[in-house]
Amino acid sequence: MLSQITPCLWFDGQADEAAKFYTSLFKDGKVTRTQYYGEAGKEIHGQEPGSVLTVEFELNGQNFVAMNGGPLFKFNEAISFQIECEDQEELNHYWQKLSDGGDPAKQQCGWLGDKYGVSWQVVPKVLGGMLSDPDTAKSQRAFTALMGMKKIDIAALKTAYEG
Template sequence: MATMQKITPNLWFDNVAEEAVNYYVSIFKNSSIGRKSFYTKEGFEFHQKPVGTPMTIEFQIEGQEFVALNAGPEFQFTEAVSFIVSCESQEEIDYYWNKLSEGGPVESQQCGWLKDKFGVSWQIIPTILTEIMSGNDSEQMSKTMNAMFQMKKLDIEKLKNG
């Protein structure tokens, strides 16, 4: 990764950072794995990782840089932070929904939210939803909102028809 973006999400994983990075890179076509750093004997009393275990892994998905930290169980992901995947078609929604929910257990909520097997929350959202919800047709917005609250995985046709 040649240039560093100003703000980079750092994802704390419970000893599965490398597995998670490989998983995400396999799902998103425009993605890559960058530099890795490794644990050394220094700080062993804190990290408890064998020398040579990956510590951080830089990766990129659709132009967004991330860092995965291979840490421990002290911190867990919550729905308070999620990643939005904007989709142009129902096929794209279905693809990301199915791929990111593989290998559960997956806790899905409503309105296009899901939690993947690593506990990371994703929102799989059609771009048409933003267009409808930022428009001037309050009746269509109400119909769309009502339809959306009935769904887990979003359905573009049902959102359009309310």
């Protein structure tokens, strides 16, 4: 029996907004269901009946849940979502859209923080092969180049890798 793992993202009132933002960035993004708080449990959760509880959405076949859980928890860099890009145009698209309004201090080696505090890694598909190349001179040149980048420049990475 196969099980599916669905990341649940905790927001403080922005679950619907965030889900719509993320689904607008991915060509196969879509909101699949929205659930609302009712009267039940109001004395515990404190949310207004009829306000958004969860938004289920999909990005390129991966299911997510955005939940309005309140101000108790915040995102940090310990968890991130990696987007593997085919080319520089695709990489630039995700980098620009996700970093707009985000935290510039979180931008390093393709890693960025978006305006909601969620961490993303926007990387080229070729990166893994470069960094794991058995020719350590090539892999180390690629790694050194990567360490000096915020948004990854695929051409510069390839130039470094090839020496």
